[in-house]
Amino acid sequence: MLSVQRLEAGYGESVILRDVSLTVEPGQVVCLMGRNGVGKSTLVKSIMGLLKARKGSVSFKGADVTKRAPGERAKKGIGYVPQGREIFSQLTVYENLRVGLEAHPDSAKRRSKTIPPEAIEKFPILPTFYKRRGGDLSGGQQQQLAFARALISEPDLLVLDEPTEGIQPSIVDAIQDVIRSIRDEGKTAILLVEQSLDFVRSVGDRFYIMEKGTIVWQGGREELDDPAVMKHLTI
């Protein structure tokens, strides 16, 4: 469903990603791990089209999207929860969700003035905040909003960049439960950037580890006890 092939990308003069290949199959949960600064967010931004590929390709559902703009990729069915959430702080919670609906492939849903209740049933707390400004929510509530905003367009692939980073433990548990329930439903594939080995072990089907902008290890759940995994992840 998602295929990244021999990707090279970077910022200005500096090349960050070199020869990166990664695939996600339908319904699969693929986890991307690695220490801080190795290039995980850079890879995610390249997949979303926020950063241009200098070499290599990104294809999604059989179509080459390497040169497609972020909005087009979203409409094709890639939902994104960026690191740091990036909710619109001046807009209300309701308006933030409406922005997510703009990426829905069904034009009737895009035009709809109401948020379909089933679209946010995984986040029952959100309707109580509809009139509040996004910027007035706590970090954990903002993360739930960013998650719901990405899910509302019913994406085929959800890209989550460290969704539990810097969030209070009770909301971390809630977010992990949502990821598990999406996995169990099997309709939406997930590419998850996550530091907690215990958590990725409990949800992931396939695992990639990055170091200095390249993939240095990949494997399935039964291979996670490989000593190389700890070597690449410990500081």
Ligand SMILES: Nc1ncnc2c1ncn2[C@@H]1O[C@H](COP(=O)(O)OP(=O)(O)OP(=O)(O)O)[C@@H](O)[C@H]1O
């Ligand atoms: N906008 C930018 N301009 C220039 N360099 C950048 C930019 N964003 C990231 N970098 C650099 O690219 C490298 C990879 O950063 P990236 O954020 O992709 O790492 P990461 O693995 O996601 O780390 P973290 O877990 O800390 O977010 C780092 O050296 C970083 O300083």
